[in-house]
Amino acid sequence: xxxxxxxSLAFVATTSLFASYANADNHGADIVIxxxxxxxxxxxxxxxxxxxxxxxxxxxxxQTDLLKFVKNPPLGxxxxxxxxRNPITDEKIQLGKKLFFDRRLSLNDTFSCAMCHIPExxxxxHEVVKAVGVEGRSGRRNSPTIYNVAYLTRLFHDGRExxxxxxxxxxxxxxxxxxMTSIGHVLGKINSLKEYEGxxxxxxxxxxxxxxxxxxxxxxxxxxxxxxxxxxxxxxYAKEEKAISVQAxxxxxxxxxxxxxxxxxxxREDHAxxxxxxxxxxxxxxxxxxxxxxxxxxxPIAPGIFAMVKQSHLDELGHTGPIGDLGFYEVxxxxxxxxxxxTPSLRNVALTAPYMHDGSILTLEGVVEFYNKGGIPNVTQSxxxxxxxxxxxxxxxxxxxxxxxTGDNVVELISDAYSTPVGxxxxx
Amino acid sequence: MNIKKFISTPLKVMAxxxxxxxxxxxxxxxxxxxxxxxxVKIVGQEDFVYVWTLGVEGLGDGQDKMVTxxxxxxxxxxxxxxxxxxxxxxxxxxxxxxxxxxxxxWAGGLDSNKIFIFDVHxxxxxxxxxxxxxxxxxxxxxxxxxxxxxxxxxxxxxxxxSNNQDHGGRTALVEYTNHGEYIGTYWxxxxxxxxxxxxxxxxxDGYGYDVRALPSKNVMLTSxxxxxxxxxxxxxxxxxxAEAMKRFGNTMVIWDLHTRKAKQVLDVPGAPLEVRxxxxxxxxxxxxxxxxxxxxxxxxxxxxxxxxxxxxxxxIGVPSDIPLPVDISIQYDDALLWVNTFMDGKTRAFDITDPxxxxxxxxxxxxxxVNMVSSSWDGTRLYYTTSLLGNWDKKGDDNDxxxxxxxxxxxxxxxxxxIDFQAEKLxxxxxxxxxxxxxxxxxxxxxxxxxxxxxxxx
Numbered sequence: 001x002x003x004x005x006x007x008s009l010a011f012v013a014t015t016s017l018f019a020s021y022a023n024a025d026n027h028g029a030d031i032v033i034x035x036x037x038x039x040x041x042x043x044x045x046x047x048x049x050x051x052x053x054x055x056x057x058x059x060x061x062x063q064t065d066l067l068k069f070v071k072n073p074p075l076g077x078x079x080x081x082x083x084x085r086n087p088i089t090d091e092k093i094q095l096g097k098k099l100f101f102d103r104r105l106s107l108n109d110t111f112s113c114a115m116c117h118i119p120e121x122x123x124x125x126h127e128v129v130k131a132v133g134v135e136g137r138s139g140r141r142n143s144p145t146i147y148n149v150a151y152l153t154r155l156f157h158d159g160r161e162x163x164x165x166x167x168x169x170x171x172x173x174x175x176x177x178x179x180m181t182s183i184g185h186v187l188g189k190i191n192s193l194k195e196y197e198g199x200x201x202x203x204x205x206x207x208x209x210x211x212x213x214x215x216x217x218x219x220x221x222x223x224x225x226x227x228x229x230x231x232x233x234x235x236x237y238a239k240e241e242k243a244i245s246v247q248a249x250x251x252x253x254x255x256x257x258x259x260x261x262x263x264x265x266x267x268r269e270d271h272a273x274x275x276x277x278x279x280x281x282x283x284x285x286x287x288x289x290x291x292x293x294x295x296x297x298x299x300p301i302a303p304g305i306f307a308m309v310k311q312s313h314l315d316e317l318g319h320t321g322p323i324g325d326l327g328f329y330e331v332x333x334x335x336x337x338x339x340x341x342x343t344p345s346l347r348n349v350a351l352t353a354p355y356m357h358d359g360s361i362l363t364l365e366g367v368v369e370f371y372n373k374g375g376i377p378n379v380t381q382s383x384x385x386x387x388x389x390x391x392x393x394x395x396x397x398x399x400x401x402x403x404x405x406t407g408d409n410v411v412e413l414i415s416d417a418y419s420t421p422v423g424x425x426x427x428x
Numbered sequence: 429m430n431i432k433k434f435i436s437t438p439l440k441v442m443a444x445x446x447x448x449x450x451x452x453x454x455x456x457x458x459x460x461x462x463x464x465x466x467x468v469k470i471v472g473q474e475d476f477v478y479v480w481t482l483g484v485e486g487l488g489d490g491q492d493k494m495v496t497x498x499x500x501x502x503x504x505x506x507x508x509x510x511x512x513x514x515x516x517x518x519x520x521x522x523x524x525x526x527x528x529x530x531x532x533x534w535a536g537g538l539d540s541n542k543i544f545i546f547d548v549h550x551x552x553x554x555x556x557x558x559x560x561x562x563x564x565x566x567x568x569x570x571x572x573x574x575x576x577x578x579x580x581x582x583x584x585x586x587x588x589x590s591n592n593q594d595h596g597g598r599t600a601l602v603e604y605t606n607h608g609e610y611i612g613t614y615w616x617x618x619x620x621x622x623x624x625x626x627x628x629x630x631x632x633d634g635y636g637y638d639v640r641a642l643p644s645k646n647v648m649l650t651s652x653x654x655x656x657x658x659x660x661x662x663x664x665x666x667x668x669x670a671e672a673m674k675r676f677g678n679t680m681v682i683w684d685l686h687t688r689k690a691k692q693v694l695d696v697p698g699a700p701l702e703v704r705x706x707x708x709x710x711x712x713x714x715x716x717x718x719x720x721x722x723x724x725x726x727x728x729x730x731x732x733x734x735x736x737x738x739x740x741x742x743x744i745g746v747p748s749d750i751p752l753p754v755d756i757s758i759q760y761d762d763a764l765l766w767v768n769t770f771m772d773g774k775t776r777a778f779d780i781t782d783p784x785x786x787x788x789x790x791x792x793x794x795x796x797x798v799n800m801v802s803s804s805w806d807g808t809r810l811y812y813t814t815s816l817l818g819n820w821d822k823k824g825d826d827n828d829x830x831x832x833x834x835x836x837x838x839x840x841x842x843x844x845x846x847i848d849f850q851a852e853k854l855x856x857x858x859x860x861x862x863x864x865x866x867x868x869x870x871x872x873x874x875x876x877x878x879x880x881x882x883x884x885x886x
Contacts, residue, residue, distance in 0.1 A: 303697055425566060
């Protein structure tokens with residue numbers, strides 16, 4: 001048997017990207033993996049829109065050996081960093097994965113990590129611009145992808161956390177996310193679930209679940225979600241001339257040169273993380289804080305049908321009071337850090353819409369246009385961001401390049417995620 | 429029950445008992461007009477309205493609760509809350525429905541996915557929680573958001589709104605026995621698996637919302653709303669979210685009532701919500717309304733060949749203003765359709781004697797916001813509540829939360845009573861279901877020194 005691949009129209013991806021997994025030696029029934037939302041909304045802005053929906057019951061996959069990415073990192077990526085106190089093991093990965101998809105790790109048993117970091121949606125969410133948490137509580141920011149988080153030295157959009165082991169506690173305890181009330185609450189709940197009996201002890205040499213082992217297990221799963229060996233990697237690092245198009249090559253030249261993208265989205269001789277792990281102000285945050293809202297926004301209300309929704313309606317129906325977001329300033333309290341956010345990696349960027357820390361730009365084309373205009377000038381804007389004077393053709397070339405950054409193991413990682421049962425309440 | 433006390437009750441408070449006794453011997457007819465045709469019915473005056481109420485953090489006990497309101501005008505407690513049954517947590521209380529024998533009321537939580545089953549027959553004055561189904565998601569294979577709980581013979585069919593995989597809109601129908609035992613899951617048709625249905629237009633989104641049966645045609649009809657991420661999201665945030673706004677249903681599905689097999693997927697753009705079917709045997713059609721595009725939609729099989737059509741037959745208000753049609757109620761004689769619009773807080777009556785050409789004949793402001801409407805069978809009493817969803821209700825002073833009763837004389841509505849659910853520290857008033865002693869061969873006992881009526885067996 002083989003695994004068949006269905007490529008979502010939501011993304012522009014090369015066929016070769018998926019070929020290696022399609023030809024892999026798989027066993028069992030045919031599996032069709034879609035990269036992108038199961039109910040595609042591509043073309044929703046026209047009356048010609050046709051649904052392209054997949055059955056929930058078809059969301060099945062195969063477990064894969066994630067540890068192999070530790071032994072052999074994908075082309076274009078450096079070795080996966082491993083903390084001295086938390087070397088990666090298969091037992092920890094499997095345990096962390098089970099926790100990641102367990103909806104019971106929330107106040108009312110409805111919310112797992114994976115409800116915001118949806119595997120087929122780039123381990124982020126395409127379906128909402130900003131995250132929605134327990135009881136529908138409003139997040140301030142877009143769910144960041146967790147592809148390649150192993151290499152990040154600053155975590156969250158505002159860079160407030162430094163290790164994955166520590167990071168996992170924020171969403172678990174955040175009132176707007178999973179809303180568990182205390183560390184003890186989390187640990188007690190896991191101890192009460194029979195699916196975890198002996199699991200921590202097996203993974204951690206006899207240690208039970210505690211504040212450290214829980215973080216280590218979840219971090220171990222996230223740490224192996226690395227994705228490289230993209231068409232770009234095969235062209236740039238493996239010298240496969242035909243791995244990407246001429247247009248994409250021209251886009252890369254702009255990326256490294258005229259467009260100055262690589263200043264922050266760093267490319268090195270032996271690997272490329274496409275991030276400098278630093279904090280920058282592009283102007284998006286400033287605009288949200290200081291700019292004036294439009295009187296009305298044009299929104300789709302059905303395929304090809306739009307309505308102008310008045311700002312007064314949004315205010316009338318929205319939460320009272322402003323929900324501020326000052327970025328890195330909230331960590332440092334330094335006015336110079338207002339509206340600074342971490343540079344995201346661009347790997348798999350074609351899969352992780354919507355973009356920017358608040359999801360306010362829906363397409364890669366929109367992102368390139370934003371930077372071409374020099375972002376939004378303000379008092380703490382990064383001096384690296386300035387008008388680029390790119391032509392339309394050049395912007396198209398940049399987008400073509402960005403679309404070559406999708407790793408070749410994306411389908412494999414999605415399939416592996418699908419093979420993991422979702423944790424829900426079970427009554428014996 | 430204390431029979432001695434009952435016997436010693438003074439004559440002047442026995443009057444309601446005489447009425448109830450007469451009711452109990454009358455032939456049964458249909459109750460409020462949106463209920464399952466398989467259901468045991470109330471005749472005449474209802475005694476109680478059960479209001480499935482959302483808890484509000486910081487208000488009262490903050491929990492969802494079933495609120496029992498005394499609505500018999502001959503009662504000492506007419507227009508008063510006589511019992512509340514808190515269920516624990518905020519579950520996004522939404523809709524509820526009786527079993528076909530009308531002994532139990534099933535009420536779903538769109539967020540927690542719990543289904544709370546209330547005993548309404550032992551003492552109809554106290555809807556009492558007797559069972560909670562809290563493994564709906566795992567039992568159903570991943571269905572999230574139990575919405576409509578609808579009576580079929582010996583069964584409850586439950587519509588889902590979402591799923592546990594991506595919290596989007598793809599979902600299923602789920603069937604239970606009246607005793608709360610899981611039977612099966614019937615997924616909504618999607619493009620890769622139409623479940624045997626015919627896709628008659630451009631859409632097969634797999635979304636769900638409401639369900640109604642039209643036994644004479646052997647069909648069930650389902651509508652489509654949106655997934656967890658949207659219905660739980662702050663309404664203002666969602667209306668400004670260009671991705672979220674694409675995640676609404678645009679379909680209705682025709683099902684074989686007996687086999688539970690999907691037969692046909694119809695394009696109904698703009699989130700068709702409530703479904704109501706005509707009552708007269710010769711009127712074999714149903715209505716829905718679209719929340720976002722503000723249309724009354726007629727569903728019919730005019731050629732009687734099993735092929736259904738969805739036809740937009742009237743605007744509701746000014747569609748470009750997005751008045752947001754929500755609950756609807758069809759009159760017993762298929763002459764009127766009541767349509768509530770959340771944004772302007774109005775109820776509108778449409779003359780539907782020609783179902784292809786509804787005409788608005790009446791309009792009244794109910795509050796700053798309004799959602800549900802429940803009608804007595806004879807159409808003379810219309811109850812209204814206000815809450816749409818916990819995070820969709822208006823904020824500040826516009827956040828009315830009440831139940832109101834109006835009398836309708838065919839030309840004008842007159843308010844009878846109103847209960848402010850915020851002042852009473854109850855929460856957000858959502859769906860209403862009617863209760864009556866006469867259903868169970870019981871009579872009311874009224875005692876001035878008690879908060880509630882006590883039922884007694886005849």
